[in-house]
Amino acid sequence: MQTADRTPRPWQKLGSRPGPDLKLFTVRHDRLRNPRNGLDLERVVLESVDWVNVVALTPAREVVLVRQYRFGTGRVTTEVPGGMVDPGESPEAAARRELQEETGYTGDTWTPLGSVEPNPAFLDNRCHHFLVENARPTVRPDLGAGEDIGLLLCDAAGLQAEIAAGRLRHALALSALSRVFDLWGVGTGGARERIPNR
């Protein structure tokens, strides 16, 4: 059931001027008119390629996690493998590539888990989630010059421990994992896998 008061209208875009190129993003300044009061405002938009991340399950149903130093928070985090979609690349191809490059794992059953908007207030992109099953270490990881990545295999209890320890707080990693594990179940004794075995 839904009850709505009114549907807000889109804002008219009056103009746009480029901002600095931050490499990770291109900054754009939009001039927009608020339809509620006619006021003109400038708002910043970060133009970004789409992102992907992957819940990779081994044959023993452990999830393959990556540990790396993150520059935003200045801490070593635990996350699911992922990265940026290259120009002309499909999200699933990017997910396969990132999993292989970061971990050396490849799998044999890929399932799209949907996508989210990382922050529609100022980012224009999506993050696409994937599940891969029967993931095994088959190749050497191929880390970029700007990467230093350790691996962590976790069952549902190990995942819960990593969250409880405050190392797994990345909203997009949790978003992907929450499609496969019931991370926040009340009275279930912790995280548990929810996708049935095939």
Added chain:
Amino acid sequence: MQTADRTPRPWQKLGSRPGPDLKLFTVRHDRLRNPRNGLDLERVVLESVDWVNVVALTPAREVVLVRQYRFGTGRVTTEVPGGMVDPGESPEAAARRELQEETGYTGDTWTPLGSVEPNPAFLDNRCHHFLVENARPTVRPDLGAGEDIGLLLCDAAGLQAEIAAGRLRHALALSALSRVFDLWGVGTGGARERIPNR
């Protein structure tokens, strides 16, 4: 259970230079040394205040959602109420204020639902989630000049419909909601509330 190969080390920060002030963020360029290969790299960090958002449940256990035009994606979205933590303000005070300003609702039982890192790769902040129960419209909404917000009340089925329609894709709104509703349950016939009534 957990199995790790090695723990990556923090990167040494060699220096920092300020970038442009984007209002929503202050840009910082850090120069860092990769401990794996000794290479120096420059990485961008967006310094931001913390954010909050709120799952507000009415006495009838409907969730109070906001609809607004979002500048990043250029579309009208459905989200939970939320915003930025003001200087000196606690996250819970910010959550109470944002709920009241955006919707006119106030509630009587506040529960912290934990926090996430919106993106530790380039953002230094957290987003704090709260639950408030017995939320009722008690005051007039107090929208800022740059806001135009409509309200939507949803039960679990209505929430599911909003997600299925592609209007509720904000990762941080879904992160908050996933603490209260089992959004992705398999074979459960849709979203259902998971927090027990008190």
